[in-house]
Amino acid sequence: MPLVNRTPQWAALERHWDRMRAVSMRDLFAADPQRAQSMTRELAGLRIDFSKHRVTAETLELLLAVAHAVELPAWIERMFAGERINTTEHRAVLHVALRNRSQRPIRVDGEDVMPQVEAVLAQMRDFVGRVHEGQWRGFTGEPIRDVVNIGIGGSNLGPKMVCEALTPYHRPGLRVHFVSNVDATHITETLKTLDPARTLFVVASKTFTTQETMTNARTARRWLLEALGDPAAVADHFVAVSTNAPAVAEFGIDPANMFVFWDWVGGRYSLWSAIGLPIALAVGFERFAELLNGAHAVDKHVRTAPLAENLPVILGLLGVWYTNFADAHSHAVLPYDQYLKSFPAYLQQGDMESNGKHVTRDGVVVDYQTGPVIWGEPGTDGQHAFYQLIHQGTRLIPADFIVPIHSHNETDDHHPKLLANCLAQTEALMRGRTLAEARAELLAAGMDPARAEALAPHRQFDGNRPTTTILMERLTPETLGALIALYEHRIFCQGLVWGVNSFDQWGVELGKQLAGVILDELKAGAVAAEHDGSTRALIEHVVHHRRA
Numbered sequence: 001m002p003l004v005n006r007t008p009q010w011a012a013l014e015r016h017w018d019r020m021r022a023v024s025m026r027d028l029f030a031a032d033p034q035r036a037q038s039m040t041r042e043l044a045g046l047r048i049d050f051s052k053h054r055v056t057a058e059t060l061e062l063l064l065a066v067a068h069a070v071e072l073p074a075w076i077e078r079m080f081a082g083e084r085i086n087t088t089e090h091r092a093v094l095h096v097a098l099r100n101r102s103q104r105p106i107r108v109d110g111e112d113v114m115p116q117v118e119a120v121l122a123q124m125r126d127f128v129g130r131v132h133e134g135q136w137r138g139f140t141g142e143p144i145r146d147v148v149n150i151g152i153g154g155s156n157l158g159p160k161m162v163c164e165a166l167t168p169y170h171r172p173g174l175r176v177h178f179v180s181n182v183d184a185t186h187i188t189e190t191l192k193t194l195d196p197a198r199t200l201f202v203v204a205s206k207t208f209t210t211q212e213t214m215t216n217a218r219t220a221r222r223w224l225l226e227a228l229g230d231p232a233a234v235a236d237h238f239v240a241v242s243t244n245a246p247a248v249a250e251f252g253i254d255p256a257n258m259f260v261f262w263d264w265v266g267g268r269y270s271l272w273s274a275i276g277l278p279i280a281l282a283v284g285f286e287r288f289a290e291l292l293n294g295a296h297a298v299d300k301h302v303r304t305a306p307l308a309e310n311l312p313v314i315l316g317l318l319g320v321w322y323t324n325f326a327d328a329h330s331h332a333v334l335p336y337d338q339y340l341k342s343f344p345a346y347l348q349q350g351d352m353e354s355n356g357k358h359v360t361r362d363g364v365v366v367d368y369q370t371g372p373v374i375w376g377e378p379g380t381d382g383q384h385a386f387y388q389l390i391h392q393g394t395r396l397i398p399a400d401f402i403v404p405i406h407s408h409n410e411t412d413d414h415h416p417k418l419l420a421n422c423l424a425q426t427e428a429l430m431r432g433r434t435l436a437e438a439r440a441e442l443l444a445a446g447m448d449p450a451r452a453e454a455l456a457p458h459r460q461f462d463g464n465r466p467t468t469t470i471l472m473e474r475l476t477p478e479t480l481g482a483l484i485a486l487y488e489h490r491i492f493c494q495g496l497v498w499g500v501n502s503f504d505q506w507g508v509e510l511g512k513q514l515a516g517v518i519l520d521e522l523k524a525g526a527v528a529a530e531h532d533g534s535t536r537a538l539i540e541h542v543v544h545h546r547r548a
């Protein structure tokens with residue numbers, strides 16, 4: 001497979017960009033009164049408007065031609081068929097099996113994985129029921145009041161984001177906490193508020209070797225044992241979610257209290273697996289199942305819809321358009337819903353760990369940009385922080401605006417304002433304000449002409465800044481599941497265009513390896529290994545000051 005930028009389809013897009021760079025969305029809307037309707041689609045409770053993009057029907061056709069050139073439909077099918085498309089780790093990629101509500105067999109090496117998936121879901125349902133009903137009790141016979149998920153990366157960000165997002169659905173009487181950072185402050189501050197006799201720890205780690213997680217888990221175990229005094233208490237206060245049964249047993253967790261998942265579930269795609277146990281504990285198993293249903297609806301769509309109608313494909317291609325042709329370096333995700341406050345952070349791992357790659361699946365170094373920087377904050381906080389740059393800065397930043405039509409905290413005073421702000425931002429970003437308009441507004445407000453002339457350039461907005469608006473009736477488990485799956489598949493489609501393996505993460509290894517060397521040196525109080533001058537001096541300084 002040649003690099004995508006060597007294909008004739010890519011060359012056609014380059015020529016097209018030369019024509020499109022001067023095209024304004026204002027003109028596109030003026031020329032086509034049906035533009036919004038023809039570029040808005042409904043999917044699984046989401047209404048997606050991609051009309052405020054710097055594209056025409058021809059642009060979309062040319063982008064779709066690139067998608068065909070990289071055999072995108074065949075790759076999507078390969079994923080659903082359980083092929084080992086994560087080639088560097090020789091693994092299938094089957095988070096879609098975790099929410100395969102149709103029970104259609106999905107096979108890896110000829111073996112249907114669905115019975116295992118169903119068995120773990122049944123185990124989760126049973127366990128969650130027992131905790132909720134007070135049948136699962138702590139060592140001293142107390143019911144569980146607090147659940148602490150100990151995990152990091154995919155074993156933290158997904159379940160944490162979903163638990164926050166579904167706060168209105170939380171069952172009363174059970175609080176869920178997340179500890180991820182190896183910084184002792186994180187676990188110390190969390191444990192301060194808890195009663196050991198009524199706390200359940202979920203140690204979530206695919207590998208069960210991750211330094212941060214194992215350190216926090218050992219601290220939690222010490223805390224528990226100091227309070228309860230008997231090692232037998234661990235069995236009543238710790239469960240594990242992992243692929244590594246021997247390591248779980250070695251930690252002292254009863255294998256009966258282990259929830260397995262499989263090597264074909266990537267960490268950042270794992271919230272649908274037993275890694276979602278804190279979600280099910282927080283909102284109940286039925287709600288967790290609704291989350292899976294929402295994702296399944298999007299899975300069906302991505303697998304069966306023709307490319308031209310396939311929303312994750314379209315959104316992915318729009319991202320490619322800006323990254324590779326309009327020189328955009330980042331992508332903002334702006335949820336207008338406080339419950340989605342961690343959605344951008346969750347997507348940072350989802351997208352940047354997936355597509356932050358510099359070689360293709362074949363190991364060829366690319367000479368084009370791949371995954372952008374993902375960032376964002378909930379509106380309207382973001383508006384008062386960084387929107388200035390999005391509106392008037394020198395960089396092009398495509399942005400997604402996500403907003404529910406109804407709030408879970410509906411009041412006449414708040415939600416209409418939130419909605420108005422969200423919609424106004426996309427309008428302003430698209431429309432901008434010309435110099436003449438800026439000048440006229442100032443004059444109409446009574447400003448003297450000389451001052452209006454001086455101020456007008458500061459109040460001029462280029463506009464033409466692309467946004468996607470994603471509306472939903474309300475943020476429910478189902479719409480949230482659909483939203484997450486939409487982004488997951490978008491990431492996959494972009495990775496396919498760039499030719500990278502979106503499912504490995506070798507880039508996190510080197511730092512881990514070097515941290516191991518430096519940790520030994522900090523413990524020994526002496527530098528033993530080869531380091532550059534800066535790192536060596538820093539280690540020596542730290543060693544000296546920790547000794548003093």
Ligand SMILES: O=P(O)(O)OC[C@H]1O[C@](O)(CO)[C@@H](O)[C@@H]1O
Pocket residue numbers: 152153154155204205206207208209210213267268353505508
């Ligand atoms: O679940 P584990 O094995 O503890 O890994 C945690 C995280 O570490 C990574 O391997 C690297 O950040 C992620 O891909 C993963 O989600």
